[in-house]
Amino acid sequence: MRILEVNDLTVYYGVIRALKGISFHVEEGEIVALIGANGAGKTTTLHTVSGLIPMTSGSISFDGKDLTKVQGHRLAGLGMAHVPEGRRVFSDMTVLQNLKLGAYSRKNKAETAETLEMVYTRFPRLKERRNQVAGTLSGGEQQMLAIGRALMSRPRLVLMDEPSMGLSPIFVNEIFDIIGTMKADGVTVLLVEQNAKKALSVADRAYILETGSIALSGDAKELMDNEQIRKAYLGE
Amino acid sequence: MSFLNYLINGLSLGSVYAIIALGYTMVYGIAKMLNFAHGDIIMVGSYIVYSAMSMAGMHPAIAILIAMVGCMVLGVVTERVAYRPLRGASSSLAVLITAIGVSYLLQNIALLVFGADTKAFTSVINWKGITLFDGELQIRGTTIITIAVGLLVLFGLQAFIHRTKSGQAMLAVAQDRGAATLCGIDVNKTIAITFAIGSSLAAVAGVLFCSTYPTITPYIGSMPGIKAFVAAVFGGIGSIPGAMIGGLTLGVIEILSRTYISSQLSEAIVFAILIVVLLVKPTGLLGKRVMEKV
Numbered sequence: 001m002r003i004l005e006v007n008d009l010t011v012y013y014g015v016i017r018a019l020k021g022i023s024f025h026v027e028e029g030e031i032v033a034l035i036g037a038n039g040a041g042k043t044t045t046l047h048t049v050s051g052l053i054p055m056t057s058g059s060i061s062f063d064g065k066d067l068t069k070v071q072g073h074r075l076a077g078l079g080m081a082h083v084p085e086g087r088r089v090f091s092d093m094t095v096l097q098n099l100k101l102g103a104y105s106r107k108n109k110a111e112t113a114e115t116l117e118m119v120y121t122r123f124p125r126l127k128e129r130r131n132q133v134a135g136t137l138s139g140g141e142q143q144m145l146a147i148g149r150a151l152m153s154r155p156r157l158v159l160m161d162e163p164s165m166g167l168s169p170i171f172v173n174e175i176f177d178i179i180g181t182m183k184a185d186g187v188t189v190l191l192v193e194q195n196a197k198k199a200l201s202v203a204d205r206a207y208i209l210e211t212g213s214i215a216l217s218g219d220a221k222e223l224m225d226n227e228q229i230r231k232a233y234l235g236e
Numbered sequence: 237m238s239f240l241n242y243l244i245n246g247l248s249l250g251s252v253y254a255i256i257a258l259g260y261t262m263v264y265g266i267a268k269m270l271n272f273a274h275g276d277i278i279m280v281g282s283y284i285v286y287s288a289m290s291m292a293g294m295h296p297a298i299a300i301l302i303a304m305v306g307c308m309v310l311g312v313v314t315e316r317v318a319y320r321p322l323r324g325a326s327s328s329l330a331v332l333i334t335a336i337g338v339s340y341l342l343q344n345i346a347l348l349v350f351g352a353d354t355k356a357f358t359s360v361i362n363w364k365g366i367t368l369f370d371g372e373l374q375i376r377g378t379t380i381i382t383i384a385v386g387l388l389v390l391f392g393l394q395a396f397i398h399r400t401k402s403g404q405a406m407l408a409v410a411q412d413r414g415a416a417t418l419c420g421i422d423v424n425k426t427i428a429i430t431f432a433i434g435s436s437l438a439a440v441a442g443v444l445f446c447s448t449y450p451t452i453t454p455y456i457g458s459m460p461g462i463k464a465f466v467a468a469v470f471g472g473i474g475s476i477p478g479a480m481i482g483g484l485t486l487g488v489i490e491i492l493s494r495t496y497i498s499s500q501l502s503e504a505i506v507f508a509i510l511i512v513v514l515l516v517k518p519t520g521l522l523g524k525r526v527m528e529k530v
Contacts, residue, residue, distance in 0.1 A: 052414055076420030088415040090408055101408050104401065105420030153420065 003028045003157050003188050004049070009058035011041075011048050018044045020212040021058065026157065031179065031189045033199040033220065035233060036209035042192040043085055045209070046159045049190075050082045051075060062157065077105035081155035085162045085192075087146040091135030095126055098134050098145055102152030112152070119148040122181070140171030147178060157188045164195050176202050196233035200224045208233070241373060242495050243488060248379040248448065250487020251386025255441040256464030257471070257479035258393060259434030265410045265474035266430045267323075269331050273314065273338035274438060275461015279454060280342060281307045281439030282446045283350060286357055296360035300443055304436040311435025312428050314338055320424065339458070346454035354453050357446040382444045389437060390480045397476070402429055410474070463490075466510050472523025481521060 004026040011019040019041045026032045034042050047053045049060055051072030060067040062080055070078070081102075090098050099119060103112040120127035123144045129137065134145055143163055150158055160179070164172040172195070179202050182189055193199035200206055200220045208216040208229065216223070223229050256278060263271045281303040288299035318338050322331040363377030397403035408416040409426045417423055445460055446452060463486060471482025486506060494502035513520065 050418060052417065071422075072417045073420050073422045076418065082418045084415060084418060088412050090411045090415065092411060093404075093407060097404060097407075101404060101416075101419045101421070104405065149419065 001028045002026070003063055004190065005059075005061045006045075006049065007059045009045070009048065009060065010056045011044055011053065012056045013044075018212055019048070022209070022212070022214050024207050024214065024217070026188060026190050028156070028188055029183070029186060030205065031183050031191060031203045033191045033193060033196075033203035033206040034209055035193060035196045035199055035206055038194070039211070040209040041212045042209055043161055046082065046161050046190070046192055049159060050080070076153045076155075079154075079156040080159070081150035081153050081157070082159040083143075083146045083150045083161060083163060085165065087139075087142045089134040089137075089142050089145050089149070092133065094131050094133055095137070095145055096130040098149050099126070099130075099152050102149035105153055111154075115152055115154055119151055122151075122178070123148050140167050140174065143167060143171070143175055144178075147175075151182075151187075155187065157190065158182065159190045159192075161192045162194060163191070164193065164198060172198065196229070197224075200234075241375070242491050244375055244379060244383075246488030246491035247484055248382040248487070249491055250467075250484035251382050252441050252445045252448070252483075253460065253464045253467045253486050254386050254480045254483025255389050255437050255444070256460060257468040257483045258389065258476060259437050259441075260465050261468040261471075261473055261476060261479040262406075262430050262434050264468070266406050267315075267319070267427045269319065269328065270335065270465070271319075271431075271434075272332070272335040272461075272465075273342060274434065275457035275459075275464070276339050276342040276346075277307050277311060277435050277438035277457070278442035278445065278460060279346060279452070279457035280310060281442035282357065282452050282456065283346060283355075284439070285360065285443050285446070286355055286452055289358055289360070290355075300360065300440070303439040303443065307439035307442075308432045308436040311431040311438075315428060315431040320427075343454045343458075350452075350454065352454065354451045357450040357452050359447040359450055360443055361447050378444075378447045382448065385440065385444060386480075386483075389440070390476070393433075393476060396433075402426070406430060463506065466507065469520055470510055470513055472520030475520070475522040478520060478522035 002025045006025065007023050008021045009019055009023070010017065010021050022045065034045060036042050044053065048055050051067065051070065062078060065078070090101065099116060103115065106112050125141060126144060126148050129141065134142065137145060147163070163175050167175065176198050179189055179191065191199055191203060200223055203220040205218065206220045206223050207214050216229070256274065259274050260271065263269065263274070284303040284306045285299045288294040288302055289296060318334050319331055322334060325331065359378060361378045361381050363381070365375050365377040365380060367374050397406060405416065405421045405426050406429070408419065408421055409423050413423050464483065467482035467486045468479045470486060471478030471480070489509060490502050490506050493505040497505065
């Protein structure tokens, strides 16, 4: 079943056409990677799907529901979460307060408490630091918090924007392990990454974005073997 | 003993400034705008209480309640009609100038409805107050109640922000609107709630102010409004405890300098101290340094 379907999506930033009619989809249970250089339109794509920036034309549907007229803040309640670029945790608030805000769209307190335990089991370090102010965490810990906050809404689809950016190699591996376990738990992931090698190794399928258009798409393993891709994105 | 008396009067005036400053600082922190019409909400609240009591003969408690609800509605409506459409505007000056326009609009509406003449405000507080040290220290009921209400508002607001979901949403919107939206928080609704709280507090401040200085004109809101703005900047704009400390400090400085230095210079002294504080600590007493994202 297609959980996310994007058709002929065009987005303008002022007079600049950032996305030139892209189409892609994500099947339930998949990890799909969007790969591309800086300025290719990866973050723009995620922000448009999340309703943070308006689309000019095209359509986005989530779980069979047309998102054209849905306000951004309603998506969390519908089952879509977004781990933004640069983590954007609420740095003056504690880890626990951040996590609770992730569950803002949920009404059932008992279920939220259960999800919190689940997140703590997955990220024991967040449990240890639950009363610490988020701004004092390391970059890797903040990334875990951002992922944990997204998981607090019990999402079916998680959009992840450059989760490995600015992290040490150890944390990069840890973050990709986490993405792998999310899939095992039945969460669908749409992943935007500059680290193409890592992204392709964890993804099922991938789309290559070049200056606002999709240049190539296909099975992640096949793309990894593609000569062009190896040269342009894997630095070989 | 007279020093103590002046100090207490200063704290009372300061409490009024603090309650107004809370509205300024909340709106600034959450909606990222300076609502220069905030002072005029005080004036509207005072006229509502005046009309309800002197003209309709209502009980003070009911009059205050009506004023709070009236100002709440006024705050939410001005935000919706005048400020929200400009939120995406390229320059933040647009909304600032609009706020100044709203300020004059409210003053002129009051002028049209109530006229330019000064109205006598009947104090809502009938308590004579207490006498201590064999009559050497007399504290008026109005003074005591003003200070008590100030503290009540501060603690109530802190509890609301730290204990409730809406309060946490306010903090989240203040820090990062985009991330708040991704968490499912309706930014527009949160800003509307902020205006509702700030404006109803302005009504309370108006009643307390007019109970101490019992006259109303269409312009009474502007000076306390400006001073409360100074108090908010002084304490660190965006900080709730900062607004409280800033307000109280300002009130005490104003009364003491009026008594011991010069009644003409007291306002100049208040602003001179603000300048000195900002030179030494540009973010105000409790303000945080905002780091620009590179």
